[in-house]
Amino acid sequence: MAHQRSTTDVLIVGAGPVGLSAAAELRRHGVHCRLVDRLPARLPYAKAVGIQPRTLELWDRMGLVRDVLEAAVPLRGQLAFVDGRERERIELTMPPEVPYGFAALPQYETERLLERYVARMGTVIERGTELVSFTQDRDGVTARLRTASGADEELRVPYLIGCDGAHSVVRKTLCLSFEGGAFQEEYMLGDVVADWDLPSGYGIRSTRLDADGSPGDVLVCIPLPGAGRYRMSMKLPPELSPSRGADAPDGVAHGLEGGRGPSLADLQDVVDRLAPRPARLSGLRWSSVFRISHRIVDRYGRGRVFVAGDAAHIHPPTGAQGMNTGVQDACNLAWKLALVVRGEAEPALLGTYDAERRPVGEEVVGRTVRHAVRGIEADPEDRRTLLLREAQLLVGYRGGPLAGDPYGPEGVPRAGDRAPDCAGLTTPIAAYPLRLLDVLRGRPGHVVLLYGSDGAELAGAAEAVRAVGDLPAIVILAADADETAGPGDLSSRGGVSTSGGPSSPGAASVSGGPFSPAGRSVPAGPSVPVYRDAAGEFARLYLPDGATGLVVRPDGQLGARFPLAGTAAALSGYLRALSVRQDAPLRHPVVA
16 A cells, blocks of 8 residues: 655545535635545536526636636526416526526536636546545544555545535544435436427426325426526336335435436426427436435534535435535635645634534525425515525525624624625726626635725724734725725825835724734735725625725625724634634735
């Protein structure tokens, strides 16, 4: 067996969308990782196809979203038919301040784009490499790998992430429970072309009622890239059921079955019976039989080893929540791991991964089971709230260990909430307005937004940010601010450029803050970017109470909200919650 003590910081097991997202975020934060997958090649299955607006926002900040938008197709809504008659048309129209709508992209295409993205940063999937076992101690993880050549390798790494699916070796080795249940029905999937005259861009749900009026057979079709192409799912006729005996070997009945998939004729028989319009199927790319279970682990990790995605939670595919929830798991964990690996935060920060993400997983599992059994009407929320929840724009961590002081009234974005995007930000140079996502794109770490209209106050707050945590700050100038307090005035002030020392009374009190070297002046740094909230969109969405500051986390959630007069205290409190080391302030991550 080959023994290796490498420079790898994190070993990621599983190169599906979740493992690839973890690798992408770790590399963006300057962390070295190895990404292994036991499969010799990417599977050609359109398993997870729905992409939520929140996932597109995360990919925007990574710089990946353009590639996704060019490859995906829009999901405009859903047409619901009962006994051949249209009962409801759901339009998936997002509020105008949300930058992205719903999209559909086959999982193999999502993986291809993510794989290309991480390869550009120096991480290549090690195909045909399987995690055989691992042990951990207080100093690291020792993993045993079997490579594509059949050789065994022993690897010593600080951390390990299991993104290895519903039958996860990592989860089993950690002895995490995976409680839940399973649906008795079996289903079949097919990636086909339908020549019907239904409008493009809409999912189709067609149900036939049983004699007692209860839902019986169901056909669900999700549009895919390509003229008339859909991923269709339907109940499996009993005569096509494979011989299974008991559930899967580890007791988890979930996912695609091996063996022969249904033929095009098998799918056509169901479509002839259930489709709301006559349709001839063709172009079958793949098909499979699958079963559904709903389970979640009792914790998202133990010690130096963590699980994410299907390794942590599985549930019905209702609402396309699974892959998107897993991607958010990966993004939440990656930036925290990066701070710890770089020595800027204590390992206690990693406990917040379970504290923040497991409640989200529990909510998603419960909601998708309700919707699978009783439909979306099982939740009494108004349609707008339901749509935002399905888009994963309401995922938040209020009350969590990093949310801190809930500054601001109940109706405003507060610590733990998603940081809303907004339009209409201008500069004196660009001839077009920008969105907040444009401003944040490519910035992998924390960013502090400072909103106000008084140049001296903003300069003092920017100096406080620099002194307390060496964090990048961005000024959002109020739309009605006097021109003399505009970008030219701010960018030329010593307090904002941090060229020597504080240039305002407010900054003078923070030059020796709790997270800056005692008795030392703040080092020189770049000028703080300034954007004007010309359209008033930032003020409308963030509802600032006067001069207000906000911390935007690397995963696009708000870490803190505070009055500018309390910048130093608020940031010090947030950094303490992060377990940031006082002798190693946060740095700007650089991909090595």
